[in-house]
Amino acid sequence: MSGWGRTAPTLATLHRPVDAEEVTAILGHGGARGAIARGLGRSYGDAAQNAGGRVLSLTGLRNVRDFDVARGLITVGAGLSIAELARLTLPFGWFPPVLPGTSQVTVGGAIAADVHGKNHHREGSFCDHLRAFELVTPGGGRRTVTPEGEPDAFGATAGGMGLTGAVVEATIELIAAETDRVRVDTERARDLDDVLDRMERGDEGYRYSVAWIDCLARGRGLGRSVLMRGDHATRDELPRGERDTMPGFATPRVLSAPRGVPSGLLSAPAVRALNEAYFRRAPRLERGRLEPLHTFFNPLDGVRDWNRLYGPRGLLQYQLVVPFGAEDALRTVLERLSGERRPAFLAVLKRFGAGRDLLSFPIPGWTLAVDLPAGHTELAPFLDELDQLVAAADGRVYLAKDSRLRRELLERMYPQLKHWRELRAGLDPEGSLRSDLARRLDLVGGP
């Protein structure tokens, strides 16, 4: 088993429970090397694998227990994917409150990583939109956790990387969406200052905002970006003939990445050319373009198994956030990436709003995510250096994406780690919940 990056695979016993009782039974069973829940395997690193232990694939838990169409509240099994959730709710005028870069993540995974989307600056992360969830802990069986009733268990589970228990069901507050289109404004920014400035000034006017950033542009073009912002289109904004069709969430599978691609295909020159083409193709300024939801939110979901394009060595994603005021650190990261000609394709820059605490990743500031081929020369020391920079700026890297952080930096990046560990130990006193990520980073702590 490995993560989306296809690096560092390990072997575990895979269980596919079909209901909460079975999850309870398997977690209660213990086993020397513990257990961890797994969703659709979209974490880049080793968050949902457990060498020598048990892995519970929860994609069988997909029932919809309740859907209050009037209020936009839905209670679903944790194995339901965000895409399925969108498909279910959109015809009724509702939409998932947070859509990450891929819709192929489960509700349980979205809670474990406390995922964010393009609306974080205004609407926060996934767990900010939960009324409750059902948590199965190894010793304590099944419990209903609400933010008011059990703030500690709720907070420790939000972004807790599955190490507080297995979420089997969640009640989600949906957001209203009349159509299946997004009304998008696109603009090009000539450099980093320009894009930061445009985001600072304009983001609050948009529900969704994201910038694609060229990490290979150097000198005067450092940080040149294409800024895409928008909101759900209302029915009135659609062309007259389309207003009465039922909205639906489709994820077309047009392409499939081939097997057997060698590592090194996405080299720096290739990525530079792709970036150049992307930047040139984008309009300098365009307002009110109507785009299908998946094109705006999840462009890569149209290419099945795109991670294969990175070959057998696999890829990793480096995602950092630095607080507002630490823009220099962001600039240095970009300078280092472009200066060393790191083939950083698909880099994304976004502004975070208010964050949660404990292990949840988002903090108010700038987040940058870049995909890199794992086989690139001297990548390990290079990323270690970036970590130092990020930590020194009081920033952090995203655990759901991480596959190589130095464990010594964890507490610096997540200052509430100790508190989280205490809360976690209260939910899993025997230490039965384990993952490779937890082992690698010594996340759980203790002996």
Next chain:
Amino acid sequence: MKDALGDLDSVLVLGGGSEIALATVRALVARRARTVVLAARRPESLSAAAEELRTAGATDVETVRFDAGDDAEAHARLVDDVFDRHGDFDVVLVAAGVLGDQAVAERDGAAARAVVHTNFLGLVSAIVPCAERMRAQGHGTIAVLSTVAGERPRRSNFVYGSSKAGLDAFAQGLGDALAGTGVNVLVVRPGFVHTRMTAGLDAAPLATTPEKVAEATLDGLARGAHTVWAPPALRYVMSVLRHMPRPVFRRLPM
């Protein structure tokens, strides 16, 4: 845990006195390895090396006694004890070995047997329990220090060469047996390496250093490779030598 870029947390060395092993461990600790157990016939001789590793950042360093001459039960006990006390090992580096005195060994059964015992039999009985523990932990690499001399036995050191050939073959087979268990076996085949073991011998062409072999080993670990050669060119040299007719091979000056 090994990370996405091949960096590791923990390493157990069987034959901790080996210069190649120490160079490898130093390089691993310089990256981020924190747990190092050096098992050697004379662990007391490794206290300076252990101290150096601590200074370099390793937090959990231990030296234990491991004698290839001990019986299989003793080896199994040692392996279990080390794994029980330190937890998972990301790498077991098998590096114990002696060159022996070829001239003596080829005419003295006991001397020949001693070389084969240290380099092959005594390691096999330690590798097997390590493989079992790693199979249970579901991840890890067993890196076995072989040699190009095992690729085709040479007149000048065939006792040593044959013992390493046995170890090399065992490691390859074990690697195949462990396929799909999350555990990988890496066979490292250096050429002539300048160490205490080879001091006083005439260096062969393409001679290398422990640091170079360590570098190749780290690269192999990161790639999840099955075999690495140090220097890499030896792969092609040996490929030619392996197919050379005996009468010609015998007359080569090496």
